Amino acid sequence: MLSIPASCASVVQGLGPKSGIGMPLLNVPFASAASVATGIAEAFKQLGVKGRAVVWAGDGGTADIGFAAVSAAAERNSDVLYVMYDNEAYMNTGIQRSSETPKYAWTTTTPAYAGGKKEQKKDVALIMLAHGAPYVATANIAYPQDLYRKLKRAAEIEGFKFIHLFAPCPPGWSFDPSLTVEVARKAVETGYWILWEYDDGVFKLNPPSTIYADKSKRRPLKEYLKLQGRFAHLTDEQIAELEKEIDKRWDTVLKLAKAFGK
């Protein structure tokens, strides 16, 4: 039982009355999905209906306008599986920056001539972890089996589950659609995107990110950035700076894996 807030996902499901996905689906206001899903989960509980409340929401609907509701659902540990597909901007309205847009990236509200976005990306998955949610994971569309396993695992758990899904957007990031999987894969291979999972108190890296804990195994960040027009204006110094930030992110994740490993 799906809830989808305003986003590209409200469009790709198709036009009524003849289109729809093969699941029960409620389209809901932009900031409301986590709360609507909570209500659905509570109704199912009271009515004795066997079913899972799932949210499929964008980064804007989750990390920005819907953030209070997402945080509250996590804090309450409401029985909701929340998937945030992250295309790193408001794509539905034509590529405006969100808190998930990475530093220096071009969007229509962070022009390249002014240096792109000034602020760094918000790490929502770690924030969800800090809420004490029983299951939090990152995923990436280049690794569908990993995503499938995580969705299945999350569906077994009662309480709030959060999956942060990396999902490149060809027009929004300016690359040819045929490179969609390639871009997503490069994000992992350069260490920009880290696949991890926190399940039942245990934090661990997931393959193939596991090998990129060793910095020397990572591909240069440039290989990821150069595929995308939104980073075309970056200088070598800026790229070096972003690489340092990636090192910092890895540092945090590795510390968590050490602290909460088996």
Place this chain on the structure above:
Amino acid sequence: MGLELIPISRPAPGSGGLTGTWRTLKPLVDLAKCIDCGICWLYCPEAVIDWEKGKKISIDYAYCKGCGICAHECPVKAIEMAPEET
């Protein structure tokens, strides 16, 4: 109940029209080269590739939008994107 209280949608195949007509490039499969790995099936965002191990793949051109992901991901380059004839 006769009239529904609210407009409800039910999935129907191809209700968005023949989205294959949006295509400018067409994926052509060289089945002789194909090693039957299923990678293109896995990644096709439109789910228009049929694949059963041992039977190789087939593409439903009525709905394939020609994104080229299959061709790019095929490990043996068995798919080629050819300009759509007009």
Place this chain on the structure above:
Amino acid sequence: MRQLASLKTALTGNYAVAYAVKMAKPHVIAAYPITPQTTIVEKLSEFVAKGELRASFVNVESEFSALATVYGASMAGARAFTATSSHGLFYMYEMLWWAAGSRAPIVMAVVTRTVGPPWNIHDEHNDILAIRDSGWAVAMASSVQEAFDLTVQAFRLAEKAYIPVAVGLDGFVLSHTVETLELPPQELVDEFLPPRSPNAPMPLRPGLPLTFGNIPSDDRIHAEHLKRIYWAHQEAKKAIKEIDAEYGKLLGRSYGGLVERRWLEDAKYAVVCMGAWCGDAEAAVESLRREGVPVGLMRLRFIRPFPDEEVAELEAAEKVVVFDRDITPAGGVLGREVASVLGRDKVVDVVAGIAGVDFKASDFKAAFRKALEAEKGVVLI
């Protein structure tokens, strides 16, 4: 004769609403604190915590989420309730329209309160009147007993008409004032209010791949949907009267449907008002009648659907004085609504008691006289 006896007791308006909700046996309640609404949900959370009410009580982080939560629950087939006031109601704004547009049979108590700035928790009707075009049915109680009765009736109405219903009660004047009332036995409430259908407005459950709210392939589908909400409100007028009459038969009290009438048969002048201060208005009208002034009173119980036909009965009166406990840059809301039925020449709109300023029966009398002098237009007190 029925053997079941009502319980005579004394409660505040807010507790009366909480008892009514408890007896309606909702599945899901979500709300966020705001004065003067808070004690409704405090009481309900107590009922749930003590096991007297089997329901999910969801503590949310905002009113927007309160309504979103009960919306999800209601669409999934649950009976659902929320309550709010003033700023909280306005914080829900987007969800109000979405819920009404989904025909979700939600019941919400609105404990009326001024809208800031400045911060002021006292009574005024601007908050509840501002949602009148959102697609919700909007009602106002005038006593603690009616706050109870109207809340029970609201669930029946919502689940019959598939219109969410807002039940208003005046902040402090009713919400925090103890009055005596009769609590009916649970069996009679159960008989009046059977369990709701989980299949409407749509059956939402695993295995049925139905979608609501996606982009229409043709805007006319949306247009038809909007027109149907209009018709649902028109049809709800009849339902409100029937439900009120049935409630009267079963539980001993009915109020006359969309409006309550007093001394209107021979009235040369009519007073129109809404909410708890109608008690004072009634005292004023009674006193005027004793002085020989042929005046009657029409109390609006519902403003959505609007009682057009009932207000049109006032055609026979020479002058209609509407009391508004609200103010907008165009005057009072009810004054304009009534004038839309009777014409501007017949109606004087008295704006009074705003910002919680006290307004007594004697003030009503004085304002009535002033209104007759004014003949038409807006009189600001």
